Amino acid sequence: MSIPPSAALLPVAVDIVVLTVRDQRLCVLLVDRGLPPFQGRPALPGGFVLADESTEQAASRELVEETGLRPPGHLEQLRSYGPVGRDPRGPTLSVAYLLLSPSFEVPRPGRDALRAYWLDLEDARQTDLAFDHAQILADGVERARAKIEYSPLATAFCPEEFTIAELRKVYEAVWGVELDPRNFHRKATRTPRFLADTGRVTSESAGRPASIYRLHPDARMAEAVLQPPLLRPASL
Amino acid sequence: MSIPPSAALLPVAVDIVVLTVRDQRLCVLLVDRGLPPFQGRPALPGGFVLADESTEQAASRELVEETGLRPPGHLEQLRSYGPVGRDPRGPTLSVAYLLLSPSFEVPRPGRDALRAYWLDLEDARQTDLAFDHAQILADGVERARAKIEYSPLATAFCPEEFTIAELRKVYEAVWGVELDPRNFHRKATRTPRFLADTGRVTSESAGRPASIYRLHPDARMAEAVLQPPLLRPASL
DNA sequence: GTAATAGTGTCTTTCAGACAATATCGA
C-alpha cells in the first residue's frame, strides 16, 4: 500500500486574493516580488506549502509573512490552478484562496516581498501580474461579486458595527454600480437573519443619524442564507 | 531561480464526481477499488496525476481507464481537498472535478477497479465511501443543484434533443422536488437563449406530441446565462 | 430657516405559483 511511482510529485503553492473596500473602491492586496521568477513584478501574496501543513495554514502563514496581515475575515478556497505552464520553474499546482477584509490594516512588506500595498482593482487589472495571477484575481473578484448576493459576506468588508449606508457603499464598490439608497435600505433591513439593529445611532453624520447594525447572530458567514437575495442589477 | 527546498513535494490526485439521471433519479458513477488503501470499498473514480499532465487530462484519462466512459459533457473543477489527513499513505492533494453526463453509457470496470456502476444518490449517501469522497460527492451535488438554476447545464444530462418534460424530469431528479409541468414549460421556453425549438415533435408519446428542443446555439455551457434563472423552490 | 442624510410609503412591472382551460395524440 504505497503511492505508485508513476505519480508526479509536485510543489504546491497557495495564492491569496485579499479584497477590501477603501475610499468606496474595491482594492486588492498585492506584493512586489523580491525574488525570481517575476522579480519586482506585482503578484498576489502566496508561497509554497510546507511539509505537514494544510493549504489553509500555508495561506495564513504566507499572508502574515509577506504582508503582515493576519486573516481577520472569512478565508474561502477558490479553486486550484495548474500544474502545467504556470511557473517557469516547472509544473506547480496552486491552490487559490479568497479573503474579504475590512481595510483597517496597513500592509507592511516582509520576507520575499519588496512592497505590500492595496491597489485599486481597476489599476490592478491594467497591471501585468506575475504567473497566472490575473486569472486568479478575476476569478476571486467574480466569486466575491456573486457571493454577496446570497450570503452575508459583504459584512466581512465592514467593521463589527456599521450603518446601512456603509454596507450599501460596499455593495456599490464590489459591483461597480450605484444603488438606490431607499430601496437598498428596505431590502437589507427586511431580509431575515441578515442584520441586527444595535439600537444605537451614529453621531458625527452630516444629516439625520443612522442606526447602527451588526451582522445578525444567526447569520453564518460562509453559507447562503439571504432569502430573498440582494440581487445585482441586471445590467451586470 | 529554483523552487525553495522547504517546499513540500506532494502527490496530486484527481477525483471525478460524475452525475447522471437514470429512471428519474440522480445517480453517481462509482468504482469498487481494486487496490489498497480502501480495497474493495466504493469510491469516486480518480487517480494520480502523471508527470507533465494537466489535472483535466488526468481526470479524463482516469475516467476512461477505470470506467470506460469518455467525458461527453462539461468537465468543471470543483475545488481541491487536502493534503492533510485524507490518505492513509500520507499527505496527498486531490483536485475534484464535476461532470454531468447523459446516461447512455454503461460503465465497464478497467484497471484498478473491480466494478464500475451508477448508484442512486440516496444509496450512495448511505455508503461508506473511501477517503473523503463523501464530502467531495456532497460538494459536487450541491454545485450541480445550484448551477442548473442559472446556467443551461441541466441540458448536459439530456441527449442532444429533448422535450420540455424530459428537461423537467432532470430538474426534478437533481433537486428532489416535483415541479408544476405548466409553470415549468412557460419558464423554460420563455427564458432567452436557453432552448431552441427544432420544429419537430415526438411521435411515440401517450398524449399530445411534444415539441423537440435542443440547447440554444447562443448558450455557452459553463457560463451563467439564464435570465431570469429557474429558481429552486424555497423549500430547499 | 436650508442642506444633508436616514428612513417610509406608494405605484408599476415582473415573475413565481396555483390552477382552469384548450390542444392533440393513441386507443
Next chain:
DNA sequence: TCGATATTGTCTGAAAGACACTATTAC
C-alpha cells in the same frame, strides 16, 4: 368517445425599481 400529455391563459401574491414624502440632524 376517453385518457393522457402538451401547451396556453388567468389570477394572486411577492418583490424589484422608480420615486414622492417624512424624519432628524448640523449649520
